Amino acid sequence: MNNLSSPQVAVYLEIFLLFLAFVTALILYFLVRIVVLKSLISRGKYAGTFLFRLNLPIVFLLVTLVLKIKSIRDALFPSQKFNLYLDAALIFFFVFFLVRLIDAFLQGWYTKRSLSFPLPRVLHGLILxxxxxxxxxxxxxxILGISITPFLATSALLTMILGLAFQGVLSNILSGMSLHFTKSFNKGDWIQVGSNEGVVIDTNWRETRIKDRYSNIIVIPNNTIASEKITNFSYPDNKSALTIPVKASYSAPPSAVLEALYxxxxxxxxxxxxxxxxxxxLSYDDFGISYLLKFWITDFDRKHPIKGEVGKLIWYKFKRRNIEIPVPLSDKLGTVLKSFKEKGGVPVFDEDKERNFEDLIKSTFFRYKSGNRDGELIVTEDEIREFDS
Structure with missing residues (x-):
């Protein structure tokens, strides 16, 4: 077996030393990350967030600068080829640092003013x-004189393969971008998507998470949201209108009812x-007049407690004005049947009971005459039979 020549050994040694430098940079990166998290970010220091964003480019830039020191470079990487690679790495990490620095300043500017960053995280990361x-x-x-044409051709092929393999993921990403570009909702908004209602707690490249009124976290894919009707209760402002339908008897003057509702x-x-x-x-119905009360709130999280409090006060206001709330027809008929039963009913011969029962079932007296339940029995057959007996 032929021994490796001296130039080959030098190349492998330089590659190994570059690998060690890379590992050293990663170790320094994680050490600085831990220190920044514990000493600055955990205390709410803005400098910690700023350094956290610049940690990666700074560490790799410093390691590259150390390797560029003449004495270290001549001792570890004597070949001119690897010196060219170091120059390319130095330029890349320097530009990397400048981009991250500008990005950190922009995000810090929005954070200090308690403003949300105008770009969603997925789009922000994609641009970087x-x-x-x-x-x-x-x-x-x-700098290195390497043709990028093969890279571009490979990237196009890889993009096509990944596009076919991750159609659902890409659909979620594009839908998420569309939602953020159109400003359909923001974090903290109360929204309703289909039958799901809650406050937006997070949104990313794949999904949107909302917290409903029962403190459940609902995860909805972005492509589902994009295809559903979205109701935003926090846009254009946090005022939301609630309504309560009420029915009052014809004996109550409408002016008195409206005053009580207000x-x-x-x-x-x-x-x-x-x-x-x-x-x-709203309308004049068979058993009373229908009214609608409309009012506005800002704390949509307390929608149901507020509606419940208003509904409770409506009952008291009606009672003080002697305004009757019509009871359902089925309840009235139940009361009538109960009174007949308590009084012994109307005496009927046994042979006529079944015929009377059939006539009552076929008649329209015990049936709804309008609405979605037109023609259906208001009370059960057993109750009609008791009435017949």
Whole structure:
């Protein structure tokens, strides 16, 4: 077996030393990361967040500068080829540092003013990746003289393969970008997507997470959100209108009912005084007049407790004004049947009971005459039979 020549040994040695330098840079990166997390970020220091973003380029840039020191370079990497690689690495990590520095300043500016960054995380990361890849191609072609045409051809083929393999993932990414570009919602907004309602706690390249009223975390893929109807209760402002339908008897003057509804809403502190609560007459129905109370709130998280408080006060306001709330027809008929039963009912001969029961079943007296339940029995057959007996 032929022994390796001295130039080959030197090349392998330089590759090994470069690998050691890379590992050393990674170890320093994680050590600095731990120190920054424990000593600065955990205490809420802005400098910690700033250094955290610059940690990676600074460490690799410093390691490259150390390797560029003449005495170290001549001792470890005597060949001119590896010196060229060090020059390329130095330029790349320096530009990498400048890009991260500008990015850290921009994010810090928004953080200090308690503003959300205008770009979503997925788009922000994609833009940085494209910039780094563009810089790498320039260095490979301009400094090292490596043709990037094979890389571009391979990238196109790889993109096609990955596109076919990750259609669902790419669909979520594109849908997430579309949602953020159109500003459909932001973190902290109360939204409804299909049948799911909650506050947005996080959104990323694949999914959006909302927390519903039962403190459950609902994870919805972005492509599902993009295809559903979205209701944003926090846009354009945090004022949301709630409505309560109410029915009152014909004996109550509409003006008195509307006044009672308005007072009930205005008596709840969490109901906004501007815009003022509103009440309307909706329709004249068979057993009463239908009204609608509309009012606005800002704390949509307490939607149901506020509606419950207003509904409770409506009952008290009606009672004080002797306004009757019509009971359902089925309840009234149940009361009538109960009174007949308590009084012994109407005496009927046994042979006529079954015929009377069949006539009652076929008649329209015990059936709804309008609405979605038109023609259905208001009470059960057993109750009709008791009435017949």
């Amino acid at each position: 990746a494209v910039i780094y890849l563009f810089i790498l191609f320039i260095i490979l072609n301009g 007072e009930a809403a205005a008596s709840v502190p969490e109901v906004l005084s501007s815009p003022k609560p509103e009440a309307y007459v």
